[in-house]
Each structure stands twice: as structure tokens, then as C-alpha cells.
Amino acid sequence: MTVLAEKTQVSILVDAGHGGKDPGHLPHNSSGLQEKVLALEIAMKVGNYLTTYLSNVNIEYTRVDDSYPTLDQRVDQANSGQFDLMLSIHINGSPRSEVYGTETLIHNYDSKQSFSWAKLIEQQFKKRAGRKSRGVKTSADLGHSLQILKFTKIPTVIVECGFITNINEAAYLNSIYGQEIIASAIFRATREYLQSTYKSIDFSPPPAVEPTLEPESAVSSEEEEVESYYTVQIMASIDPVNLDIPQFKKLDKPVNRVEVETTSLYKYKYYVGSFASKKEAKTLQKEIQENGFADAFVTYIK
Numbered sequence: 001m002t003v004l005a006e007k008t009q010v011s012i013l014v015d016a017g018h019g020g021k022d023p024g025h026l027p028h029n030s031s032g033l034q035e036k037v038l039a040l041e042i043a044m045k046v047g048n049y050l051t052t053y054l055s056n057v058n059i060e061y062t063r064v065d066d067s068y069p070t071l072d073q074r075v076d077q078a079n080s081g082q083f084d085l086m087l088s089i090h091i092n093g094s095p096r097s098e099v100y101g102t103e104t105l106i107h108n109y110d111s112k113q114s115f116s117w118a119k120l121i122e123q124q125f126k127k128r129a130g131r132k133s134r135g136v137k138t139s140a141d142l143g144h145s146l147q148i149l150k151f152t153k154i155p156t157v158i159v160e161c162g163f164i165t166n167i168n169e170a171a172y173l174n175s176i177y178g179q180e181i182i183a184s185a186i187f188r189a190t191r192e193y194l195q196s197t198y199k200s201i202d203f204s205p206p207p208a209v210e211p212t213l214e215p216e217s218a219v220s221s222e223e224e225e226v227e228s229y230y231t232v233q234i235m236a237s238i239d240p241v242n243l244d245i246p247q248f249k250k251l252d253k254p255v256n257r258v259e260v261e262t263t264s265l266y267k268y269k270y271y272v273g274s275f276a277s278k279k280e281a282k283t284l285q286k287e288i289q290e291n292g293f294a295d296a297f298v299t300y301i302k
Helices: 035-053 071-078 112-127 147-151 167-174 176-197 278-289
Strands: 010-016 057-061 085-092 102-105 133-137 156-163 229-237 255-259 268-275 297-301
Touching: 010 035, 010 071, 035 057, 035 085, 035 156, 035 176, 071 147, 085 176, 102 112, 112 133, 112 156, 112 176, 147 156, 156 167, 156 176, 167 176, 176 229, 229 278, 268 278, 278 297
Parallel strands: 010 057, 010 085, 085 156, 102 133
Antiparallel strands: 102 156, 229 268, 229 297, 255 268
């Protein structure tokens, strides 16, 4: 393994738990997705966040479809010498339907790097994503060891993104919005971990040219020229999020979904408000941040 100070890039192996013949935990609601499906959705979103918004990060996956790499194969891939970190995504389950919340698992507290990373993930879930955090758990807490945690030779965490067996949390995890919020929380924690661990590497966002935005409901430029204005971007997503979800309604203001032509996978962006001055937009930004969108920012559309 290259000495940290000499590294110019970090490689992360992203693992979507289960797959193929192994569905993982099953929802109590027959219309809900199985753990293997939800884990893959969130894992791909996390990987896309990392490659879109960070430079010098290489992402590879243990699976990108409904296949089943064995635990031995996943561990061997992690220990191949090609990776610096392993992130395994899972969805929890319990015979008690009232149990809910996130957990991040490590092998033991001797895994200091894994522990540091896991703490940041749970902090993001609790403080930024508004989820109930059940904290960092070790093999001792579980009462048994997990192969991926015990035998990988690089810092490794298993993120349990919530309980599929809790009706409310299952609905959240089955929604595009919920998946995006969970994925972005894991991304922010991982970004913070990388920046504090690999201080010599520049993880600033890759350069990108944002095209002029064309709202889905707008008339063509030939019919009407769209004026420039300030607005507040509240989030971005890979897939379109319905505009009538409770989180948007809570803002008590119309949310405009815009699809942009971009090389990024995050081609759907969500905006609130239209202002002639940046000062007015910043007033709305503060209000929106206090209503659950902590990463909202002011941007200028032209």
C-alpha cells in the first residue's frame, strides 16, 4: 500500500450488499423493494456523488446489477491491493416492526480509521439528514463477526441505511428522495474523512461547465426570452423526484424541477424562488435550510 503522503488518488470499493439469489432482508409490505435492490440503488448513488463532486477519487463496485458476488469474492477484491477503502451498503431488518434508524458497523475499535469514518457517517445521518442514528456498532455489539469486516485489510464500514421492516422507514428508503438524502449523507461523511486523512490530495470538485438551465415548464427561447435571476437550489438527483412529496410541501413554496444537459449523472436540479437581488435569495436560503435542506445554496440563472 502506498504511503498516505505519497498518494495522489484514493480508490474506494463500493459494495452493494446481497444480490442475485440472496435478496437480503424482505419488506413487510409486498410492494416494497428487497434489500438487495435498495442497497444497489443507494450504492450507485453514493459512487456517483463521489465521482461527480470530488477530484482524485476512483470508484469501483463489487456489483452493478442483480448478480451475487460471494463474500469471499468481495473480500478478495477488497484485498487485491487496488483499493484504499471499502464501503458496503445494506438495509437492516428486525422481527420488531417498531425498530428503525441507521447504524454503521465496524469490526472493532482497533480499526481506528474505520471507526473515524463510521462516526462521521452517523453524524451526517443524525445532524444533516434528519435520520435516527443508532450509532456505530462493532462485532461485539452484534454478538458475531461479519466476514467483510473481519477479513478486509483496508478500512471498511458497513452502512445499515435503515430498517426495511419498519413501515415508515421502508417508505422513505423506497422513495427516490430518501435514497438521495441517504446517499448524500454518506457522501458528505466520506468527503470529510478523505479530506482529513489524505491531506496532500486535492479533493476539490472537478471543473464543470454548467449549461443554461431550461425549466421543464418554460416556453422555448424563440417564444419568450427568459430573464436572468437569483434562485435557491435545494438539491440535485439522478432520477426525477416527485414535486408533491411532503419534504417539498413543507417549504410552502413551489419547487421547480429542471433537467439540464450535463455530463454529470445528476441531471435533475430543484429550485425555489426567483429574485432580482442576491440578498433576497439569501433570505429564502436561510429559511429553506431551517426546513430540512441544509445544503441549499443561492445560484444565478441566465
